[in-house]
Amino acid sequence: MFKNRKGNTAKPLRFVLRALLIQTQNQYSDEEVPVQIIKTPCLLYFCGMPTYEKKLPFDSSLMVYFRKRFTPEILGDINEMIISKTKIEASKSSENLREDDALPPGEGSGKQGTVEEENVEVSNAGELIVDATCVPQNIRYPQDLSLLNEGRENLEKIVDLLHDLKDGVKPRTYRRRAHKDY
16 A cells, blocks of 8 residues: 555554553563564464464564554543443344244244253353363473472482392482582
8 A cells, every 4th residue: 555665564453452452451561562472372363363473473662653543542442332332242142042032942943842942941052162272370391490309309219219228328319419409
C-alpha cells in the first residue's frame, strides 16, 4: 500500500491490540512481550500468527508507539465492547438451547427419543479441549544446583551401602567440603 519501500512494514491493528492485551494482562515489560509471544504457542495463536517463526515479530521499542496510539481509555473502551459482544452472543446461544429443550425428545434433531433419554437432564453441552502445555509445573532445570546436590547425597548413600565393613576403610568422599559448597 505504501509507495516508499523503506523501513519496517506496518503491523496489523489486531496484532498490535493483542500484543498490548498480552502486556497488560501478564504485566510484561516492553522487552518481554515479543519474546513471550515467540516462546508461547498459545500467544502466537492469540496474536494471529499462522506459523512459528524464530525471529521476533516486532522490535520491543514499538510497544512505546503502540501505547501512544492506544491509551488506557481506548483499551478500556475496547474491553467493554468485547465484553458486551460476548454477553450478547452468550444470551443468543442460551436462547437457542432453551428452544431446543422445549422440543420433545426425538423431534428437531432427527433422532428417536427413548425412555432413558427423557429422564436424563442435560445441563451442559459442548466439547472441552484441555491442553497440558498451558499447565504450570514445578520442573527443576538441569542448571539447578539442588539437582546436583541431590545426586551427590544419593551417591553418598550408595557408597555407604556398598562399602565393605570388614575392610574398615571407607573411600574418601569429602562430604563435609561438598556439604559446605552446596
